[in-house]
Amino acid sequence: xxxxxxxxxxxxxxxxxxxxxxxxxxxxxxxxxxxxxxxxxxxxxxxxxxxxxxxxxxxxxxxxxxxxxxxxxxxxxxxxxxxxxxxxxxxxxxxxxxxxxxxxxxxxxxxxxxxxxxxxxxxxxxxxxxxxxxxxxxxxxxxxxxxxxxxxxxxxxxxxxxxxxxxxxxxxxxxxxxxxxxxxxxxxxxxxxxxxxxxxxxxxxxxxxxxxxxxxxxxxxxxxxxxxxxxxxxxxxxxxxxxxxxxxxxxxxxxxxxxxxxxxxxxxx
Numbered sequence: 001x002x003x004x005x006x007x008x009x010x011x012x013x014x015x016x017x018x019x020x021x022x023x024x025x026x027x028x029x030x031x032x033x034x035x036x037x038x039x040x041x042x043x044x045x046x047x048x049x050x051x052x053x054x055x056x057x058x059x060x061x062x063x064x065x066x067x068x069x070x071x072x073x074x075x076x077x078x079x080x081x082x083x084x085x086x087x088x089x090x091x092x093x094x095x096x097x098x099x100x101x102x103x104x105x106x107x108x109x110x111x112x113x114x115x116x117x118x119x120x121x122x123x124x125x126x127x128x129x130x131x132x133x134x135x136x137x138x139x140x141x142x143x144x145x146x147x148x149x150x151x152x153x154x155x156x157x158x159x160x161x162x163x164x165x166x167x168x169x170x171x172x173x174x175x176x177x178x179x180x181x182x183x184x185x186x187x188x189x190x191x192x193x194x195x196x197x198x199x200x201x202x203x204x205x206x207x208x209x210x211x212x213x214x215x216x217x218x219x220x221x222x223x224x225x226x227x228x229x230x231x232x233x234x235x236x237x238x239x240x241x242x243x244x245x246x247x248x249x250x251x252x253x254x255x256x257x258x259x260x261x262x263x264x265x266x267x268x269x
Contacts (some may be wrong), residue, residue, distance in 0.1 A: 017111065060120055083139065083256075084136065093134070168200070182198075
């Protein structure tokens with residue numbers, strides 16, 4: 001007959017652990033203890049986050065009470081992680097970067113309380129009815145990607161695609177930054193200025209661009225062209241770069257004899 005006290009080789013329970021940096025009241029401790037008893041077992045060597053309660057404050061921020069749970073064999077110390085609030089369809093509803101310094105060292109086989117605040121700017125959707133059912137997750141680090149969805153299969157060679165992939169992934173881009181990276185610029189037979197840019201979205205949101213006012217600077221640093229481009233609701237998906245060709249018409253050319261040996265392009269205020 002098997003030993004009923006034998007530890008499960010795959011799934012293990014966790015115990016409540018309180019951070020020494022965040023003391024709680026006796027009432028809160030009892031609440032967390034009761035919630036901890038309801039939690040299912042976890043697989044070994046896992047780190048997870050589970051939501052307990054959700055609310056909003058006077059500033060319309062979303063406040064979530066959660067447990068950080070660990071069955072990793074060694075104590076772990078979290079630093080900074082991105083947490084996603086998922087709606088009833090498991091789609092991202094809000095994302096926030098969290099500094100877990102005050103969580104302290106998380107012992108193995110424990111659940112530790114943590115209060116999350118999702119400020120208004122971190123909320124990705126408008127319909128809060130979708131939070132009738134919700135969950136939390138750690139965001140996995142994903143590479144910045146090249147988005148060629150608006151281009152036909154035969155409009156770009158494999159060589160050009162590979163070069164663009166390399167530029168998109170290796171050119172530095174700060175989190176929450178939207179930037180323009182110039183790829184090529186030349187004058188055509190109509191004396192227009194044809195530019196190809198990489199619009200780079202380092203934010204966690206899909207960005208819809210309706211119009212883009214730009215200034216073009218030549219190698220001598222002179223404003224050589226300017227114009228406002230209507231982009232027909234161009235969508236730049238989160239954490240992607242998209243190539244776009246923009247043509248400054250002859251009426252937008254300021255410097256006829258521009259030096260295109262080097263150049264830059266900037267958003268015009």
